[in-house]
Amino acid sequence: MEISDLKAELEKLHPASFGWALSCCRRNHADAEEVLQTVYLKILQGKAIYRGESKLQTWLFAVIRKTAMSERRKQWLRTLISIPGTTSVVHNELESESERSEMQQRFQQALAQLPARQRETLHLVFYQDLSLSEAAEVMNISVGSARRHYERGKKRLRATLDREGVDYGIEWRRKENSGAVL
Amino acid sequence: MELSGDEKRIQALFSELSLEDQTRAPRFEKLWLRAEASATAPAPLVTRLVLVATVVIVTMSFVAVRSWLSSSQSQQVANIPAQIIPTTAGPRLQHSELSTASRNVARPRRFARRQTERTAITQAAMLSNWQSPTNILLNSPTVSVLSSLPQLNQSARDLEQFLPKKNNELLKESKQ
Numbered sequence: 069m070e071i072s073d074l075k076a077e078l079e080k081l082h083p084a085s086f087g088w089a090l091s092c093c094r095r096n097h098a099d100a101e102e103v104l105q106t107v108y109l110k111i112l113q114g115k116a117i118y119r120g121e122s123k124l125q126t127w128l129f130a131v132i133r134k135t136a137m138s139e140r141r142k143q144w145l146r147t148l149i150s151i152p153g154t155t156s157v158v159h160n161e162l163e164s165e166s167e168r169s170e171m172q173q174r175f176q177q178a179l180a181q182l183p184a185r186q187r188e189t190l191h192l193v194f195y196q197d198l199s200l201s202e203a204a205e206v207m208n209i210s211v212g213s214a215r216r217h218y219e220r221g222k223k224r225l226r227a228t229l230d231r232e233g234v235d236y237g238i239e240w241r242r243k244e245n246s247g248a249v250l
Numbered sequence: 251m252e253l254s255g256d257e258k259r260i261q262a263l264f265s266e267l268s269l270e271d272q273t274r275a276p277r278f279e280k281l282w283l284r285a286e287a288s289a290t291a292p293a294p295l296v297t298r299l300v301l302v303a304t305v306v307i308v309t310m311s312f313v314a315v316r317s318w319l320s321s322s323q324s325q326q327v328a329n330i331p332a333q334i335i336p337t338t339a340g341p342r343l344q345h346s347e348l349s350t351a352s353r354n355v356a357r358p359r360r361f362a363r364r365q366t367e368r369t370a371i372t373q374a375a376m377l378s379n380w381q382s383p384t385n386i387l388l389n390s391p392t393v394s395v396l397s398s399l400p401q402l403n404q405s406a407r408d409l410e411q412f413l414p415k416k417n418n419e420l421l422k423e424s425k426q
Contacts, residue, residue, distance in 0.1 A: 075282065082278040087271045101276050108285035172270070175263045194257075194264040226256055 069118055074111065077124055084196055088129050091191045092136035095176065099143075103136045110135065122205055126198070129206040133188070178228040186221030189214055 069077075078085070086104060093099035107128070110116040116131045118124060179187055185207065192203035204214035 078282075079278045082281075083272045083275050086275040087268055090271055097274065101281065104276075105281045105285050105288075108282055109289055112285055112289045172263070172266060175267070190260070191264070194261045195268050222257070222260065225260060 069120070071112075074118065078108070078111070078128070081125055081128060084125070085128060085132060087195060088191070089132050089136060091188065091195070092133055093140075094180065099136075099139065103132060103139055106139065107131050107135050123202065125196075126202050126205045129192070129196070130208065133206060174232055175229065178225055178232060181228055182221055182224055185209075185217045186224065189217040190221045190225065193218060 085107075086100060089100035089104045089107075090097070093103055107116065110131065111118075118127050121127075179190075182190070188207055189200075189203055192198045192206060193200065198206070200214050200218060201211050203218075204211045207214065209217075
């Protein structure tokens with residue numbers, strides 16, 4: 069694939085890619101932006117080559133995931149040797165925290181409590197609308213494992229939401245039937 | 251994928267999250283241009299420093315290993331006792347016979363001869379220090395008895411030690 073064609077395709081996938089990068093970076097806006105930029109750099113330098121063996125989206129998401137993991141490792145090393153000026157920007161998250169609805173905040177907190185694999189599977193299925201086999205391909209695991217993570221993650225998320233927010237269902241019903249008396 | 255009631259709820263929450271993310275997402279062009287700029291930029295100073303340091307360390311370790319090897323070889327040669335080695339050199343040529351052309355050829359020959367002498371010295375040293383692994387079997391606890399002469403009356407005195415006391419006294423009296 070020519071770089072100009074690839075660029076056009078990447079542009080189409082950009083919002084979804086950013087959402088996935090955010091999920092891989094534990095909802096840190098600055099980190100997600102950096103990861104996505106690094107991914108584009110890898111593509112430009114030819115370090116990440118799309119060979120057409122799978123869907124472009126699954127390939128791109130796999131690259132984003134790997135890059136986010138290596139960036140996280142680097143950050144961990146930096147914190148170990150504590151180089152000044154390398155602490156990640158957390159204030160972005162705090163600023164936007166107040167803007168979110170209470171329900172959304174609770175949902176994100178519940179998501180954050182999930183193990184990484186479960187969170188990733190749920191994100192790929194519900195947010196990115198991928199099938200379980202595609203999600204497995206992105207995460208480089210078997211379909212069986214992806215299904216297990218999906219089921220466990222769903223169960224755990226539901227339990228956390230039920231425990232933390234009693235009005236989880238009420239809020240939902242309010243959205244679905246705004247005229248209904250609760 | 252068919253979604254049930256709970257799954258639909260979760261998907262609704264995720265789609266709300268996705269809408270929120272889309273409003274906050276940076277522009278594609280911005281990230282792409284930044285990536286292009288850093289792709290053309292030279293390697294950062296830290297990377298270059300790390301590369302230089304790696305090259306220096308590798309070179310230094312190579313030199314150190316080389317010098318250590320050569321010093322250990324020279325020590326081995328120094329420890330060898332002086333021995334007379336039969337020279338294998340052929341009949342000596344007279345100076346008059348040596349032409350300038352043959353002098354040039356003689357240098358590598360001399361070097362080769364030195365090499366053979368050196369190997370002969372090391373081999374001789376190894377042979378002189380060699381001990382048979384079965385050498386220990388030749389030693390026995392009775393070696394000292396066999397290698398020394400017995401004294402006169404020694405066996406009689408040895409016997410007295412084993413006799414009972416009374417007998418000893420009687421013997422003494424009888425002697426007196």
